[in-house]
Amino acid sequence: MASTSVCASCLRALRQQARKEIQIQSQSSFASLRSKQQPNTRRLLSTTARSFAAPEPQQQQRFTKPPPPKSSSPSNANPSAFDLSQLASQLRKTDTLRSATEPYIAYGSTEDLFRACAKQCDYTVPNVRKSPPEPAPKNAAQEDVGVGSGWWVTPKEQGGLGLDVTFNTWAQVIFLHMYLLTVRLRCFPKEHAGIWHQNLLDHFFYAAEDKMAVWHGMTARGVRNKYLKDLWLQWRGLLLSYDEGLINGDAVLATAVWRNLFKSSEEADIADVALVTAYMRRQLARLDEMKDDMFASGEVDFEAPEAVKALAGKDSSWMHKSFSSEDLKELEQAQAQPQTQTQK
Structure with a gap:
């Protein structure tokens, strides 16, 4: 039809999809941060005198809680229903999605x-x-x-x-x-x-x-x-x-x-x-x-x-x-x- 309105079910599905994408981005950012702070295991298992030395400042940071990942854009962290409605209305203008x-x-x-x-x-x-x-x-x-x-x-x-x-x-x-x-x-x-x-x-x-x-x-x-x-x-x-x-x-x-x-x-x-x-x-x-x-x-x-x-x-x-x-x-x-x- 000529209308670009979206029903509540479609809007709910888009909102859930946006939340999943934000969660995946957060998990990937957290995993990359932990990989950077992971110490070298070979040095911990070494028998040289250096292994008994005081830990370096970078190694002490592994016992602290990593900072929360920074979001790329504040608007994506909490998508509003108005933004999703506009997105769905734009998608509905295409003949393929509107027919579906x-x-x-x-x-x-x-x-x-x-x-x-x-x-x-x-x-x-x-x-x-x-x-x-x-x-x-x-x-x-x-x-x-x-x-x-x-x-x-x-x-x-x-x-x-x-x-x-x-x-x-x-x-x-x-x-x-x-x-x-x-x-x-x-x-x-x-x-x-x-x-x-x-x-x-x-x-x-x-x-x-x-x-x-x-x-x-x-x-x-x-x-x-x-x-x-x-x-x-x-x-x-x-x-x-x-x-x-x-x-x-x-x-x-x-x-x-x-x-x-x-x-x-x-x-x-x-x-x-x-x-x-x-x-x-x-x-x-x-x-x-x-x-x-x-x-x-x-x-x-x-x-x-x-x-x-x-x-x-x-x-x-x-x-x-x-x-x-x-x-x-x-x-x-x-x-x-x-x-x-x-x-x-």
Whole structure:
């Protein structure tokens, strides 16, 4: 990616490497100093009268503690994190090292990004933890219903969206926020965007499999793999439907939100669908203003959906504007142009 930021793991490794080099230099300096002060053993074993003479001043120094080795540069003795960060940032600018370290940085950064998505909605099934375990309550679609937290599953009486506290709701809410991040990750360099997208998706499937085993009693790996494949197909369809909405307008995007998040329910409130659509547009604008370094450091968060209520509750000025005959002609011409192009 275009960022030259370095993760904490890489910075820690560079700091340890610097300390090892300083220790090796100190040991080599100490060994060279001892070799200079080592007395001549042949003279100690000699039988001549000179061997019984008083030791020379240089020989007396061998019983004293040698002075500590002098460091060549004070800055190398205690390298600061800022210096190591600058060194790593310079090394990251090279294409070879950046390609080698990108998967590690992407893995750690996307873990923080997924945590930001998981904060929006979470749930547990307390009946499973009872002794003895009790079956979880079911909804009309025979899905396990738990106890959740977050605006998306908070009842409408308490100011929330009021979605069912189920595994499917949890997955769709996280999918929605992962899609918002994916749109921004597509702006990364082509050779790195796929790595970030894949790592973000892997974190979701790790969490999804953990939910299945802990709260839904899916101890068989084959059963979990079956549901994970279904989630993969849902994710692929969600990408296509939300991308179509971004291109063709809010009406198409609202339809995709209604199908995925509200399960195409006829009882869904159109105001809630409009609120989620406005929320997605606003978050995409916020993410577009963020720099790549913020994604590398994991400093990405989402705005509270309550802040969009005032925006979604306003009527558009075009709702109360009457169309003139000229406006209708322009609209008819705009609708006729795509048809003529397809016929050609």
